[in-house]
Amino acid sequence: xNAVTRIHSRSVALADDNIDTDRIIPARFxxxxxxxxxxxxxxxxxRYLADGSDNPDFALNQPQARGCSIxxxxxxxxxxxxxxxxxxxxxxxGIAAVISSEIADIxxxxxxxxxxxxxxxxAAEQRWLLAHGGIELTIDVxxxxxxxxxxxxxxxxxxxxARHCLLNGVDAFGYLLQxxxxxxxxxxxxAVAA
Amino acid sequence: MSARTLFxxxxxxxxxxxxxxxxPATLYVDLHLVHEVTSPQAFDALRGRGLxxxxxxxxxxxxxxxxxxxxAASDGTRRYATAAxxxxxxxxEANAQDFGIELHGWDSDARxxxxxxxxxxxxxxxxxxxxxxDSHTSTHGAFGALAFGIGTTEVAHxxxxxxxxxxxxRTLAVHVEGELAPGVAAKDLILHIIGVLGVDGGTGHVIExxxxxxxxxxxxxxxxxxxxxxxxxxxxxxxxxxxVTFDWLAGRPQAPQGAAWEAALARWRTxxxxxxARYDRExxxxxxxxxxxxxxxxxPGTAIALDAAVPAPRDALDQRALxxxxxxxxxxxxxxxxxxVFVGSCTNxxxxxxxxxxxxxxxxHIAHGVRMLVVPGSESVRRAAEAEGLDRVFTAAGAQWRxxxxxxxxxxxxxxxxxxxxxxxxxxRNFEGRQGQGVRSVLASPATAAASALAGAxxxxxxxxxxxxxxxx
Numbered sequence: 001x002n003a004v005t006r007i008h009s010r011s012v013a014l015a016d017d018n019i020d021t022d023r024i025i026p027a028r029f030x031x032x033x034x035x036x037x038x039x040x041x042x043x044x045x046x047r048y049l050a051d052g053s054d055n056p057d058f059a060l061n062q063p064q065a066r067g068c069s070i071x072x073x074x075x076x077x078x079x080x081x082x083x084x085x086x087x088x089x090x091x092x093x094g095i096a097a098v099i100s101s102e103i104a105d106i107x108x109x110x111x112x113x114x115x116x117x118x119x120x121x122x123a124a125e126q127r128w129l130l131a132h133g134g135i136e137l138t139i140d141v142x143x144x145x146x147x148x149x150x151x152x153x154x155x156x157x158x159x160x161x162a163r164h165c166l167l168n169g170v171d172a173f174g175y176l177l178q179x180x181x182x183x184x185x186x187x188x189x190x191a192v193a194a
Numbered sequence: 195m196s197a198r199t200l201f202x203x204x205x206x207x208x209x210x211x212x213x214x215x216x217x218p219a220t221l222y223v224d225l226h227l228v229h230e231v232t233s234p235q236a237f238d239a240l241r242g243r244g245l246x247x248x249x250x251x252x253x254x255x256x257x258x259x260x261x262x263x264x265x266a267a268s269d270g271t272r273r274y275a276t277a278a279x280x281x282x283x284x285x286x287e288a289n290a291q292d293f294g295i296e297l298h299g300w301d302s303d304a305r306x307x308x309x310x311x312x313x314x315x316x317x318x319x320x321x322x323x324x325x326x327x328d329s330h331t332s333t334h335g336a337f338g339a340l341a342f343g344i345g346t347t348e349v350a351h352x353x354x355x356x357x358x359x360x361x362x363x364r365t366l367a368v369h370v371e372g373e374l375a376p377g378v379a380a381k382d383l384i385l386h387i388i389g390v391l392g393v394d395g396g397t398g399h400v401i402e403x404x405x406x407x408x409x410x411x412x413x414x415x416x417x418x419x420x421x422x423x424x425x426x427x428x429x430x431x432x433x434x435x436x437x438v439t440f441d442w443l444a445g446r447p448q449a450p451q452g453a454a455w456e457a458a459l460a461r462w463r464t465x466x467x468x469x470x471a472r473y474d475r476e477x478x479x480x481x482x483x484x485x486x487x488x489x490x491x492x493x494p495g496t497a498i499a500l501d502a503a504v505p506a507p508r509d510a511l512d513q514r515a516l517x518x519x520x521x522x523x524x525x526x527x528x529x530x531x532x533x534x535v536f537v538g539s540c541t542n543x544x545x546x547x548x549x550x551x552x553x554x555x556x557x558x559h560i561a562h563g564v565r566m567l568v569v570p571g572s573e574s575v576r577r578a579a580e581a582e583g584l585d586r587v588f589t590a591a592g593a594q595w596r597x598x599x600x601x602x603x604x605x606x607x608x609x610x611x612x613x614x615x616x617x618x619x620x621x622x623r624n625f626e627g628r629q630g631q632g633v634r635s636v637l638a639s640p641a642t643a644a645a646s647a648l649a650g651a652x653x654x655x656x657x658x659x660x661x662x663x664x665x666x667x
Binding site: 016017018020022023026027028030031032033034035045050074075076079080081082083084087102104105106109110113114159160161164171172173175176177179180182183186187 | 343347429
């Protein structure tokens with residue numbers, strides 16, 4: 001995983017609450033056996049019209065949204081299915097960070113594990129960010145704040161281990177594998193108890 | 195030691211390395227369930243690092259999501275929706291072989307939806323930690339197991355280390371007291387609870403369902419309740435095991451036998467929250483107030499009684515949901531024209547669900563213009579249903595009887611509805627496009643689904659249940 005320390009981009013806002021992972025990546029695209037190439041189906045049924053052309057009403061299709069890598073979303077983003085294809089699709093599309101007042105548990109784990117910065121801010125700040133979609137934001141992972149164009153800052157919480165992994169470009173797999181002795185000892189204790 | 199909740203007891207017993215400020219707990223996983231959709235990239239991750247599956251005996255795989263529910267062609271060819279679906283299934287077959295994992299594939303008489311077969315095989319047991327790359331893993335909590343869904347990266351972690359990194363979640367007790375009225379199902383109860391909690395009311399929490407109503411539920415009903423915990427945002431739902439649980443598990447192929455069974459019972463009987471144990475939150479539900487329920491919107495939190503008026507929109511999002519569903523505020527859903535009825539899924543694809551549906555369909559025919567799919571949750575459910583003649587009841591009534599799988603719950607195997615069609619479904623999610631692009635999904639109990647198929651419109655099962663009783667008399 002590449003280190004994620006700072007993300008600078010204009011924001012794009014999707015104000016809907018409860019954007020579920022089926023909407024992020026519909027199930028019919030889950031028959032893939034790789035992680036690659038899901039970006040073209042990200043938000044597929046919202047983003048494209050029935051004839052395959054871009055839906056002009058969809059926020060990410062607006063000219064000013066092109067190239068934006070920070071998504072500000074309504075509450076409970078990523079609810080529903082545990083499909084990791086959702087963060088894979090967002091990353092492949094070009095989204096590097098998702099900001100909401102609430103992010104669903106499984107999605108947040110999946111996102112952070114792939115270097116997609118999924119962060120929660122207070123509801124009032126989320127509403128402000130939604131109302132000001134398109135402004136330039138800089139997310140500082142180490143400092144745990146979002147810098148606004150006027151110099152203001154919005155702070156966010158970040159689970160310390162996820163923060164460590166993001167800043168150092170390491171993943172949890174290596175850490176778990178290093179625990180081999182503890183795992184083997186735990187298994188041995190269970191075998192004795194049984 | 196201070197009073198502990200059921201969750202605390204299971205969690206504490208599985209901590210390999212304790213949580214610190216800097217690092218989550220390392221939690222041991224007793225049972226890892228695997229299916230074809232969320233595992234290929236995880237096996238590739240193991241290959242990339244030259245790793246093996248640490249505990250093949252704690253890993254159980256099946257084929258359920260991408261599999262066709264229509265029988266194979268006469269030459270044995272499976273009718274997959276796409277070449278990709280076939281390739282995905284073949285990938286799991288190859289991975290199971292390469293990594294030495296037991297796969298309940300096409301040739302297994304135990305194949306089925308992962309959350310149906312775990313319990314059927316007795317692989318799901320009280321006190322276990324159970325994970326799967328599937329959010330409805332919460333189903334197994336019905337046995338007093340801590341069971342939750344994970345992503346594919348974590349699937350790789352568990353395959354390789356049998357462990358997961360986890361922060362301790364908060365606990366939420368849902369106390370349900372009183373009797374469910376006749377014609378009111380476990381599905382109605384959980385839809386009601388989600389309606390009260392909200393679609394994100396359980397986020398960050400593990401729910402423990404408690405109270406006299408829960409104790410009175412059968413094992414299959416408890417699975418229906420725990421299955422939908424994730425629809426309120428809770429990763430896991432738990433019910434303390436009791437005699438109902440033990441009777442259901444006794445004699446199952448992977449359940450302990452003989453002296454080991456007695457030892458297991460002694461251990462399992464300690465799996466209840468201690469008197470005075472504290473939860474982070476508590477919610478009280480009056481079971482007597484629950485009526486047959488349906489969803490009017492595009493997430494499970496929009497559950498209402500089927501004879502209650504659809505609420506007035508509070509915001510643009512509600513209006514969007516009303517528009518998508520072609521629902522009218524102020525009007526009940528009862529009476530809305532139905533195009534498709536789906537009976538099945540890990541929520542309601544077990545034998546008792548099929549019996550309930552057959553009880554209403556017996557001697558009747560579904561309404562003209564309605565397409566109805568009945569999809570058993572597993573091969574075992576299919577055999578039991580066919581032995582009772584339920585399949586003939588369904589086909590005589592005009593419904594299609596299919597092979598086991600997730601089918602129209604996730605609609606990735608070719609079983610889906612057409613844009614604009616209204617589906618009354620016994621599954622768990624009514625998200626936009628969940629059952630096909632532009633499809634309008636209404637969550638309901640098996641009895642409501644059956645009554646709606648007969649009426650050709652969303653119908654109250656109690657009306658048809660009364661008629662069935664008269665018919666029988």
